[in-house]
Each structure stands twice: as structure tokens, then as C-alpha cells.
Amino acid sequence: MIIMENVTKTYTTGVPALNGIDLHIQKGEFVFIVGKSGSGKSTLIKLLLKELDPTSGKIYINKKFLNKITRKKLPYLRRDIGVVFQDFRLLPDRNIADNIAFAQKVVEAPSRKIKGRVLAMLSMVGLLDKYKSFPNELSGGEQQRVAIARALVNNPEILLCDEPTGNLDPANSNEIMRILDQVNKQGTTVLVVTHNMEIVQQMRKRTITMSEGKIISDMEKGGYFYED
Ligand SMILES: Nc1ncnc2c1ncn2[C@@H]1O[C@H](COP(=O)(O)OP(=O)(O)OP(=O)(O)O)[C@@H](O)[C@H]1O
Numbered sequence: 754m755i756i757m758e759n760v761t762k763t764y765t766t767g768v769p770a771l772n773g774i775d776l777h778i779q780k781g782e783f784v785f786i787v788g789k790s791g792s793g794k795s796t797l798i799k800l801l802l803k804e805l806d807p808t809s810g811k812i813y814i815n816k817k818f819l820n821k822i823t824r825k826k827l828p829y830l831r832r833d834i835g836v837v838f839q840d841f842r843l844l845p846d847r848n849i850a851d852n853i854a855f856a857q858k859v860v861e862a863p864s865r866k867i868k869g870r871v872l873a874m875l876s877m878v879g880l881l882d883k884y885k886s887f888p889n890e891l892s893g894g895e896q897q898r899v900a901i902a903r904a905l906v907n908n909p910e911i912l913l914c915d916e917p918t919g920n921l922d923p924a925n926s927n928e929i930m931r932i933l934d935q936v937n938k939q940g941t942t943v944l945v946v947t948h949n950m951e952i953v954q955q956m957r958k959r960t961i962t963m964s965e966g967k968i969i970s971d972m973e974k975g976g977y978f979y980e981d
Pocket of ligand 1: 764
């Protein structure tokens with residue numbers, strides 16, 4: 754599903770942000786990626802989305818060889834991957850139903866199908882009654898639930914979350930994790946970058962620890978490498 758082979762990324766500054774990453778993630782896994790600030794987590798996410806290309810090494814997603822995907826074919830890759838960010842990134846001038854529908858319009862789904870899918874997604878994140886609200890009328894936790902609904906509306910095989918609970922209090926963070934767990938149990942592969950070690954401990958999922966551009970531990974069920 755996701756394969757990285759000896760992947761290196763060096764920015765123009767010359768510092769290797771990723772240095773020899775070997776990573777295999779199977780379909781249906783739930784994986785946390787943790788590590789100190791600057792350890793290379795966001796760079797790894799950007800490579801998976803092909804926002805950046807590796808300096809060396811190979812990346813495959815769903816058997817697609819990312820190194821060889823042309824810019825023109827990028828939308829096909831992006832259909833396989835939903836993304837959720839720390840800062841939600843909703844469109845402020847559209848209500849939440851339109852925020853979610855927007856992602857479907859981008860892939861040119863028929864309008865009847867869009868409506869049904871948007872309602873199904875809103876129901877999944879428990880926000881059916883708020884479909885006409887605008888993002889600024891929702892709490893942070895609710896906005897993140899909308900962002901998850903938007904990321905899943907095209908039924909991607911993979912959901913990438915970059916610090917999804919970074920702006921949320923513990924109760925909202927737990928609710929987001931409950932939804933991500935449910936999404937994973939329905940078959941979506943879920944990858945979560947986080948600094949929230951409490952959540953990592955509670956969830957007991959595969960946890961990869963990065964340090965200085967390398968994977969320094971890869972443990973089942975919430976084990977991670979303590980670094981100080
Ligand atoms: N655009 C860039 N140009 C040059 N160096 C960069 C760039 N982006 C990141 N870096 C460097 O690459 C390294 C890895 O950064 P990255 O953002 O991937 O870390 P991170 O683990 O996601 O950090 P954080 O937890 O703070 O988000 C750091 O040394 C960072 O300074």
C-alpha cells in the first residue's frame with residue numbers, strides 16, 4: 754500500500770531532512786508517526802502527497818510509482834489520499850456541506866451522488882444538524898470533524914493526518930481519535946503524525962518514531978522511543 758525504499762530528502766540548505774527511510778505500511782493499518790520537532794515527519798507527508806520529490810530512493814502508493822508520476826497525473830494520486838491538517842483549512846465563505854461537497858466537485862461527481870455522500874459523511878462525524886453552519890460558527894473540534902468528512906468524501910484508501918489534534922483540547926482530541934479509529938475499522942489506512950503522546954499511549958497502535966531524518970523505532974501497540 755505505502756512503500757518507501759531508502760528515501761532521502763535534502764533541501765537546498767543541504768541538511769538531510771530524511772535520511773535512508775525504509776517504510777512498509779499495509780492496507781488497513783493504523784500508524785502513528787512521532788518524533789521531535791524537525792525530525793522529518795512533515796517532509797515524509799509531503800513526499801507521500803508528492804508535494805515534494807525525494808532526492809533519492811523510491812516511493813510507491815497503491816502500486817503507483819510516485820517518482821514517475823507526472824504533474825498531470827497527480828489528481829489521480831490525490832484521489833487515493835485524503836488529508837487532514839492541524840489548522841483544518843476549511844473555506845471560510847462556504848457552509849460546511851459546501852466545504853465537503855467542494856472536494857467531490859473537484860473530482861466531477863454527479864450532483865445527486867454528491868448530496869448523498871455529503872450527508873453520509875456529516876452523519877459519520879455527528880454534524881448532520883450543522884450542515885448549514887459556516888466554519889467560524891463551529892468549535893475547533895467540530896471544524897476538525899468537518900475536515901475529516903471532507904478528506905473522506907471521495908472514499909480514499911489512505912487518510913493522512915498531520916497533527917490533527919494539535920489545536921484541540923483533550924476531550925475534542927479523544928473524539929477525533931475515536932472517529933479516526935472508526936474510519937480505520939471500516940477499511941481506510943490511517944497515518945497520523947502527532948506530538949500527543951497521551952493519545953499514542955491510549956490508542957495502542959503501530960508507532961514509528963523518527964529522529965534526525967531516520968526511523969529509530971517501529972513498534973506495535975503504542976510503544977515508542979523516549980528521547981530527551
Ligand atoms: N522548505 C525547507 N527548506 C529547508 N529546510 C527545511 C524545509 N522544510 C523543512 N526543513 C528542514 O528539514 C528538517 C525536517 O523538517 P520537518 O518539517 O519535516 O520536521 P517535522 O518533524 O515535521 O517537525 P515539526 O514537528 O516541527 O513539524 C528540519 O531540519 C527543517 O528545518
